[in-house]
Amino acid sequence: MSRVGILLAGGASRRFGSPKAFATINGQYAYERVYATLQAITDHVVIVTREELINKFPNHYDVITDATDFKGNGPLAGIWTAMTEHLASEYIVAPCDMPLLRVSLYRMLQSTEENAPVIYAQYEGRGHPLVSIWQSRTKVEIERQLEMNDFRVFAFVEKVKGKAVDIHSSDAFQLTNMNTPEDLERMITDD
Numbered sequence: 001m002s003r004v005g006i007l008l009a010g011g012a013s014r015r016f017g018s019p020k021a022f023a024t025i026n027g028q029y030a031y032e033r034v035y036a037t038l039q040a041i042t043d044h045v046v047i048v049t050r051e052e053l054i055n056k057f058p059n060h061y062d063v064i065t066d067a068t069d070f071k072g073n074g075p076l077a078g079i080w081t082a083m084t085e086h087l088a089s090e091y092i093v094a095p096c097d098m099p100l101l102r103v104s105l106y107r108m109l110q111s112t113e114e115n116a117p118v119i120y121a122q123y124e125g126r127g128h129p130l131v132s133i134w135q136s137r138t139k140v141e142i143e144r145q146l147e148m149n150d151f152r153v154f155a156f157v158e159k160v161k162g163k164a165v166d167i168h169s170s171d172a173f174q175l176t177n178m179n180t181p182e183d184l185e186r187m188i189t190d191d
């Protein structure tokens with residue numbers, strides 16, 4: 001089975017004020033940390049970003065931008081773009097703004113028996129559809145939704161009856177994201 005990691009780094013980072021992918025946590029860029037996690041559990045990792053950032057990533061990374069037809073419309077378009085550029089049986093998805101994600105959390109998702117189209121993390125009833133595993137068969141359905149100008153990730157995951165996996169409280173810290181500079185400050189203190 002071939003697995004491709006999709007690192008989502010194409011957001012506007014409006015609340016953060018500068019590109020979140022390049023926020024520094026203890027000497028490492030946020031995206032580098034997430035990349036390392038995806039690299040450990042996949043055959044290849046692709047970073048999906050926006051035009052303005054593409055040259056900021058070193059050349060040895062595989063970096064693409066959202067498909068022209070859907071760009072600027074959120075992460076679902078990014079997931080679909082990566083699926084079109086890289087054929088695989090399954091895709092492991094992670095956002096660049098959760099730099100505490102570790103392999104152990106994805107292993108938990110992978111150990112789910114179900115052959116659900118999307119398997120995603122959930123903690124205290126809140127789903128995290130960008131911390132997830134997507135089967136390749138979802139590509140056609142994503143495209144159908146995007147073509148209807150519906151860019152909502154969670155709506156998609158619910159529509160295809162994605163499987164939520166409850167994360168143990170001891171792993172919940174991994175789902176911490178940085179929407180604001182204050183979130184990053186807290187993360188550095190806790191890391």
Ligand SMILES: Nc1nc2c(ncn2[C@@H]2O[C@H](COP(=O)(O)OP(=O)(O)OP(=O)(O)O)[C@@H](O)[C@H]2O)c(=O)[nH]1
Pocket residue numbers: 008009010011012013014015016020048049050066071072073074075077078079094095096097130179
């Ligand atoms: N490829 C791609 N990734 C996206 C897009 N929008 C958001 N993301 C990524 O999805 C993850 C979660 O996004 P948000 O929390 O909404 O981040 P954001 O849009 O950068 O932040 P705000 O502008 O403050 O809402 C982050 O890793 C983003 O980089 C997009 O249009 N394309």
